[in-house]
Amino acid sequence: MAGECTVKYPVLLVHGMGFRDGKIGYWGRIPGVLREHGAKVFHGGQDGNASVEYNAGILAVAVDRILKETGAEKVNVIAHSKGGMEIRYLISTMGYGGKIASLTTISTPHNGSVTMDKLMKLPKVLIWTAAKVTDFFHRLTGDRKPDTNACFRQLTREYMTEFNRLNPDDDRVLYRSCAFLMKNAFSDGIMTIPYLGVRALNGCSDGFLTPAEVQHGEFLGVFTGTGRRGISHCDEADLRRRRLSRKPPPDEYHISDITEFYIRLVRELKERGF
Template sequence: MEYCKRFLRVLLVFVLANLALLETLAPPPDWLTLPLLFGLLAYYLWFHIRPRRAKGATHRLRALLGGYELLFVAFFVILAEMAFYPLLLATGALHRAVPALGAAPDWVFLAANLLLFVPLVGALLVNGFFRVLLTSKHLRVVWRVLLLLCWWVPLFNLYLFYRVLKAVRHEYYFELSRLENEAVHAENRDCETRYPIVLVHGIFFRDWQLVNYWGRIPRALTRCGATVFYGGQQSALPVAQSAAELAERLRAVLRETGAEKVNLIAHSKGGLDSRYAITRLGLAPHVASLTTVNTPHRGCIFAEELLRTLPKGVIAWMERRYNGLFRTLGDASPDFLGGVRDLTRENCLCFNRETPDQEGVFYQSVMSTMQKPSSAGFPLNLTWHLVRKYDREANDGLVARSSAEWGHFLGNLSASGRRGVSHGDVVDLMREDIPGFDVREFYIGLVKGLKEKGF
């Protein structure tokens, strides 16, 4: 049924945009001309205002779908026009319909027809462009820029429209499915755990309010009943210092909520910070579970090799630049080199001997891997090669798979095709919907599992 509606939309816009030409080729009865014109104009204006109904969608998704529909119709009207003009020229239909044209070439009349076609179809494109550009959260910057700069380039613009339409359509149906699933989870309070959730970030990031390290995950968990807090440690410190900051934050959460314990979900180095706080800072009685996500429990061999082979001057320059930047961004005492050193294989093996798991705390882990370097952007597309060279196994761009296994291993997260799931994808860092991997649904399932275990 929807295909029939779309065909009708394309047909009506095509007829309006070529009305002068079509009336010349097949003149309607005089009594029908004005009603036909006003009817087509009324539909055209209404189509601009409400391109398509979208039941159960948010305002943003309705606007996004409207933009998709406007671009879709304009795209196929342009394709139809590209077939219509050569047909008229090849058959000589214009000269037969209008003998007064005489020796005037057909293209003159066709060019005059474009004076109506271009503004009518162009208005649909502009409306659709702005709806999509302002409401899409997943359309990549490169496609936005190309769309703005190259929409007028013949043939290439059709390819652009196709790629944008494909991306927007995927986003709409993906998000609509997410809303439906989330509504079920929210109704069942699937993430309403006994103890609050504390999300612990990894190295080189902070818990900023404006840019959430965990992307769309916290909001999804909260909607489904979870009580979510953040670790709050600085971006780069030795594990012992990060753990001390984390322990202080956890005690504050316990005081604020009145809970006896917390559930920790820790990414990357945050998993080591959490283990240190549990075992060596007396937090074991107050932690129900620790879930580590892509944490290098056995270290990163490539980090060890880089520290060994890079010139000391280069390392010192990187440290000064990093520490200066993050001190400006709010860290009290960032320590780039101290944080990186604690991720080497040698230091992690020593850490594991001195930091045994504690009885009464449930430990589990999960990992993801990239299938190819293009699965992620810079710098993970470069470090992926280094991890493969030195660790010699599948990795997420920073951490080797075997290094991430700790406690009960939940398995390796993957996506359909050869996209893979990178170190950043697994915490929704880029807010990207990856075919075959729904990061929000994964965390909802993870927290639901903690709830079912009584945590």
């Protein structure tokens, strides 16, 4: 329905780790669909594999630019994965709580990752080498200051315990979070190996994170697909740009097209005066 996403404040989409905003388009069809339904949509533009602190600085510039361009007092943020941590740092450590109306996080590791804890116990030389190789490729794709080693460390439970202590919620901001689940290891071929690893260590997940690891603030629930494949970490950002299933959802926790879920998220913000 046209206009159902005409929210009071513009929507800022903040991507997660490993990708950047650009020609490929991290968010798939989502920005276009939200605009068709009345929302003003912007992108964070931060690095794909930089530290939380560095990316928060880039996001601060983005928020200020959006407010100046639109004349709005605040922005609504929808952040995927590590992007949610960067916005929380921006709000609490950098003092941007007065400029953020709401933060909705999609599978953000607010409580740290058990799987990453295990991976960080691998030989340091192996972790260092993997990080440096990844940094090299991210520089080629446009990252200004990639730091994959910091990204790995910042996903651990130890880091997030301290992060949560240093970055308490701001009373001026509405915090919402949600989790997703793949239904089996073959739900998403790209995520098969990560899913099996997480399943062995910590249970069912979206291929990277379990529901317990992503809950923060007002928890909207655990969502999956209407078909046999469920919803993976990649599906959450519509990286494949297609419907998940043609089977209609039996309830609000089953999704056949991820764009419909984002329309719902923004419509709910509108209904609450955001």
